Amino acid sequence: MKAKVRLYVEHPLGAGQSVPLTREQAHYLFGVMRLGAGDAVALFNGRDGEWLAEVAEAGKRGGTLACAEQSKPLQMPPDLWLLFAPIKKARTDFIVEKAAEMGAAKIIPVQTDFTNSERIRQDRLQAHAIEAAEQCGGTYVPEVTDLQKLDRLLANWPEDRHLMFCDEAEAGATGGLTGAAPGPWAILIGPEGGFSEAERSRLTALPQARVVALGPRILRADTAAVAAMTLWQQALGDWR
Amino acid sequence: MKAKVRLYVEHPLGAGQSVPLTREQAHYLFGVMRLGAGDAVALFNGRDGEWLAEVAEAGKRGGTLACAEQSKPLQMPPDLWLLFAPIKKARTDFIVEKAAEMGAAKIIPVQTDFTNSERIRQDRLQAHAIEAAEQCGGTYVPEVTDLQKLDRLLANWPEDRHLMFCDEAEAGATGGLTGAAPGPWAILIGPEGGFSEAERSRLTALPQARVVALGPRILRADTAAVAAMTLWQQALGDWR
Structure with missing residues (x-):
């Protein structure tokens, strides 16, 4: 059969x-x-x-x-969250689809100082994650949360969760994941237009945060999401 | 100014x-x-x-x-070709855009035994590559070639060019790029539906070819293209 x-x-x-x-x-x-x-x-x-x-x-x-x-058998993805600032509809859908394929456990749309969209259709994004799981042969569907404010998330950031923070202003920086500790992680993809100064200081002050550069060119948010998840999965996740 | x-x-x-x-x-x-x-x-x-x-x-x-x-100054991308089998229009456009952002030097759409499309609009794809270069701050635009037959390409494969070959049938395989030699490379992304048996034997017989696995889930061709270019750029390209 x-x-x-x-x-x-x-x-x-x-x-x-x-x-x-x-x-x-x-x-x-x-x-x-x-x-x-x-x-x-x-x-x-x-x-x-x-x-x-x-x-x-x-x-x-x-x-x-x-x-x-x-x-x-049930195969859980690693304990990885993907945080991203929603962009145009097609690219937001795409990021959710890619996060499910790449094996994120949870997908968190975040509202940043420079995010244009104030609302998302959580039900529609969750349906995209389901469809991607059906396609990619996964046995798990990541939860897509409602839109959350980045400053509030960072103010209550879990002590044991590392944060890989990818920012287009850091293009050309050299930090990678070499030597990074395993455990719960989150990846944060910056919005088009980057983070505000306030956000950037809050992020760099967070002891769990680590800036990771994604090459010398500026990547769109959807490309950056796939590239960052690739680096993480290979270094710390289930691609090892 | x-x-x-x-x-x-x-x-x-x-x-x-x-x-x-x-x-x-x-x-x-x-x-x-x-x-x-x-x-x-x-x-x-x-x-x-x-x-x-x-x-x-x-x-x-x-x-x-x-x-x-x-x-x-002019910044040339590494000598990396991306070969992919054209899929639905939106995803083909997307692969070309991503290849330009990720720093491929040349983009080659290939016709495989299981490729559905017999034709591409080379001029439209080239325009996508230009637009992506404008967006990502690159100073170089990868050439998008006309559709080429995979079997003919492989029959005349340049002796000095390595080939990273990503095949969904290999999901779960463990080969990576560890120890891979620098120099001219190409990445070949399999079509949806995979390669034919004839293609797979030709590929595995090619001394320049190396199978690289992209994790335990099956990736769509567009996701696989970004993930493969990320692994390559980090191991051998200009993300080092």
Whole structure:
């Protein structure tokens, strides 16, 4: 049995579990992907690993899948948060998608002094993270939080969490992750237009913070997010 | 004098040079960006570094800039090619943009056995590379070639050029760039759907080729391109 569709569900997964489908899921599986009774679907819920399931009932407005066997154990990403300042819609979507693919555990949109957008659609961004997890074969979906104010986050920054801070004003700096300690980390990608002076002093004063340069060219925020996560995953995460 | 616009031009740049503008450039500078006589523009042509220039004449259909002083020397990217199989339009554009930002010297779209698109718009992709260079502060614009057949490229592969080959079928492999030799390199990003068996044997038989894994999750081609260029730039390129 080989599944051509991977689907995220909320329902518990386990041997013999019957998984009811929402109307949207039924439309996707039976309308768009043309699956029918007996076809295989790979399911994951972020907690129970990946399970192969079979279509038991297929209807226009719903249906049921029957879990057969576990096809992958749960694989949690490293304890890495990605903090970024939302930019234009397409690029914000992109950053969330990339964070899920690259294995961030939590995605935190932050409002900085130079952030243009005051609001985000958290539900839409969370849906992007789910879709990216479905695509990349992950068994975990990172949580996308609501927009948070950077100054408040930094004022209450967890003592045990390191912060890798990437700032376009630092282009050409030479700090890397060599010798960095493992453990909980966060990556902070600066907004277009950079950080304000107040933010920059607060960041450099934070003992958990470490400036990491991303080469001699100025990267867009979405490029910087992927590049920073690559450096981190290779040095301290699950690419080692 | 501080320029709020960076512009790529074809014309030679140097002290006292007068640079004529095309109709499109004049529209952009004077119509869209609202510059006028005496305003500063940063110019680069990929050969002479970056020059600060002043608007000498501003017209609806053209104009002239006068070069004042060099503001950056020419900085060539390392001798790195990016080879990728074109995918959906938006993601292909994105890969070209990212390759320019990340400092590839040459961008080569390749037709593989599982590539869907038979044609690309080379002129449009080249324009994306120029725009990315304008944005990222680079003084060089990578050439985007026409679509080339992968099997023909590999059959005539330059003896002295290493090839970093990233394949989603290799997710979870452990090869990195540790100990890799400097010199001319190329990165090849696999198409969605992976390489064919014939392509994979040809690649693994190539003495210049080295498989590099990009973590335990399957990355989309555009994510893989940025991640692979990050690993390469850090190990062998100008991020060192």
